[in-house]
Amino acid sequence: MTNLRKLHPLALLVATAASSADWPQFRGPGGLGVSPDRNLPVDFGPQKNVVWKTALPPGHSSPILVGTRIFVTAHEGERLFTIALDRSTGKVLWKREAPRPRREYMQATNGPASGSPASDGTNVYVFFGDFGILCYGVDGEERWRVPLGPFNNANGHGASPVLIDDMLILICDQDTDSYVIALDKATGKVRYRIERPEVTRSYSIPTVYRPKNGPAELIIPGSYLVISYDLTTGAKLWWVRGMSWQQKSAAVVDGDIVYVCGWESGGDNATPVESPTWEEALQRYDTDHDGKLTPAEVIREFRNFGEFDLDRDQTMNEREWNFYRSRKASQNVFMAIRAGGRGDVTAKRVLWRYRKSLPNVPSPLLYQGVLYLVRDGGVMTSLDPRTGEPFKVDRLRGALDRYWSSPVAADGKIYVSSESGKVTVLRADADWQILAQNDLEDTVFGTPAIGDSRLYVRTRSRFTVSARANRKVFRERTNYRRALRCGGKGRNIGALHNVSESLCHPHRSVSGIRRSTSGFDLALWLSYCSGSSGLSCRSPGPTPRSSE
Ligand SMILES: [Ca+2]
Ligand SMILES: [Ca+2]
Numbered sequence: 001m002t003n004l005r006k007l008h009p010l011a012l013l014v015a016t017a018a019s020s021a022d023w024p025q026f027r028g029p030g031g032l033g034v035s036p037d038r039n040l041p042v043d044f045g046p047q048k049n050v051v052w053k054t055a056l057p058p059g060h061s062s063p064i065l066v067g068t069r070i071f072v073t074a075h076e077g078e079r080l081f082t083i084a085l086d087r088s089t090g091k092v093l094w095k096r097e098a099p100r101p102r103r104e105y106m107q108a109t110n111g112p113a114s115g116s117p118a119s120d121g122t123n124v125y126v127f128f129g130d131f132g133i134l135c136y137g138v139d140g141e142e143r144w145r146v147p148l149g150p151f152n153n154a155n156g157h158g159a160s161p162v163l164i165d166d167m168l169i170l171i172c173d174q175d176t177d178s179y180v181i182a183l184d185k186a187t188g189k190v191r192y193r194i195e196r197p198e199v200t201r202s203y204s205i206p207t208v209y210r211p212k213n214g215p216a217e218l219i220i221p222g223s224y225l226v227i228s229y230d231l232t233t234g235a236k237l238w239w240v241r242g243m244s245w246q247q248k249s250a251a252v253v254d255g256d257i258v259y260v261c262g263w264e265s266g267g268d269n270a271t272p273v274e275s276p277t278w279e280e281a282l283q284r285y286d287t288d289h290d291g292k293l294t295p296a297e298v299i300r301e302f303r304n305f306g307e308f309d310l311d312r313d314q315t316m317n318e319r320e321w322n323f324y325r326s327r328k329a330s331q332n333v334f335m336a337i338r339a340g341g342r343g344d345v346t347a348k349r350v351l352w353r354y355r356k357s358l359p360n361v362p363s364p365l366l367y368q369g370v371l372y373l374v375r376d377g378g379v380m381t382s383l384d385p386r387t388g389e390p391f392k393v394d395r396l397r398g399a400l401d402r403y404w405s406s407p408v409a410a411d412g413k414i415y416v417s418s419e420s421g422k423v424t425v426l427r428a429d430a431d432w433q434i435l436a437q438n439d440l441e442d443t444v445f446g447t448p449a450i451g452d453s454r455l456y457v458r459t460r461s462r463f464t465v466s467a468r469a470n471r472k473v474f475r476e477r478t479n480y481r482r483a484l485r486c487g488g489k490g491r492n493i494g495a496l497h498n499v500s501e502s503l504c505h506p507h508r509s510v511s512g513i514r515r516s517t518s519g520f521d522l523a524l525w526l527s528y529c530s531g532s533s534g535l536s537c538r539s540p541g542p543t544p545r546s547s548e
Helices: 002-007 011-015 278-285 318-329 467-483 496-501 506-520
Strands: 050-056 064-066 069-076 079-086 092-098 123-128 132-137 142-147 162-164 167-172 179-184 190-195 207-209 217-222 225-230 236-241 252-254 257-262 333-338 350-354 365-367 370-375 379-383 390-395 408-410 413-417 422-427 433-439 449-451 454-461 522-529
Touching: 064 449, 069 123, 079 123, 092 132, 132 167, 167 217, 207 252, 217 257, 252 365, 278 318, 365 408, 408 449
Parallel strands: none
Antiparallel strands: 050 522, 064 069, 069 079, 079 092, 123 132, 132 142, 162 167, 167 179, 179 190, 207 217, 217 225, 225 236, 252 257, 257 333, 333 350, 365 370, 370 379, 379 390, 408 413, 413 422, 422 433, 449 454, 454 522
């Protein structure tokens, strides 16, 4: 590869020229989850309408498609990788290891390769919470690197970088010292760094808003706030209060309207929960009068001290107390905002709010004039973007599952992928209907990519697809569940899907997952196409090909 590049320095750039058929970042063009592609598949499965399959190391990052290539991040044992695949064959073209100078603490459902790559067809950009940002040419040669962190994020840092104009932008929201960083995409030099003391940990991506008049804006949802910044300078322009804590989903921008959704456990309360002010809390609980609150002092107020001790110093200060108050008062909400104005525009520019059946992680989807949301439990909602009124709310029967992957749309269809690998295909409509439900028989965390009349799905499994392996996983999960039966705190133990959210012995839960991933993890790439697309699909599907 090196010799080839020396002989033809531009050849690779041409070969990977980006086009409208690309899916160049998390959730595709503009982060909106929509492709202009046509002739997409409805019925598919591990042996049905498979174009190719490639075994890869696991990772929660989503695939991106640029030019002739696919890029993804992954982890193999303790090692971190960026991997390029050939888009038409699934063959692994190159694999580059990233440095890993540390091991950040993370929630059991996260992983060290959660950030999705971004690419402009010339370079590919990746972020690992245990290192920072790396830029490679599409041929795999490293161009530059910018170490970042370590991050103070109790769930592990899982943000994805995005390319906007000539900048690479990454949200680094954490419990202390949150910031957004914009780098020159050619050199990695810092264009600006926006400090965000207003917010704590979040996992979203920026979405760009380009008003008819005035500078382009970065729309960034965060904990309790949506904030708009001048894209060129990073100056803070306007904000809306009233989001929930720990923002995961991305904003959707359509014309001058911003749709943003936030959900957090405890936020479905009908009215905000009032808590004592900092002064009241000191009077009530600060028994040693040192101006700080310890876990023992506040135990009458709450027990989950670690969630609010943002700087992890075992005491609570005024900032931390105020975040606790905001958490208690916050309400889950999906809202539409008329972008623009300056300063706090909460009272003036929120067009509507909707609060029922909101997703935790998946981002909202706007497609052909209808908004869609998918919530854990398989609750699918279509809404009127003009009013926020629901058109239809119903369960995705057969996929009453947990959802990490965001819905994506093209060709009049919506694809909704559940954790256990049920991909429901909907006919896009206010009165959406299920066209098919496809079982990939493997875990899905990432958001599928669309291009070439194909759906590219990354699955992540702890087993090869076989009945024997299924039993193995069941035992693993059963043992894992038992391991969490500790200290008498069993409130989340009953449901397998809530195991990772248990606050009971989180260290054990993390080590449990790591042990299980080291032995028999396998991720499969499945690329599907419709039988009628005219592409080189083989039916019922070719023999799966392992590339390594
Ligand atoms: Ca005290
Ligand atoms: Ca503290």
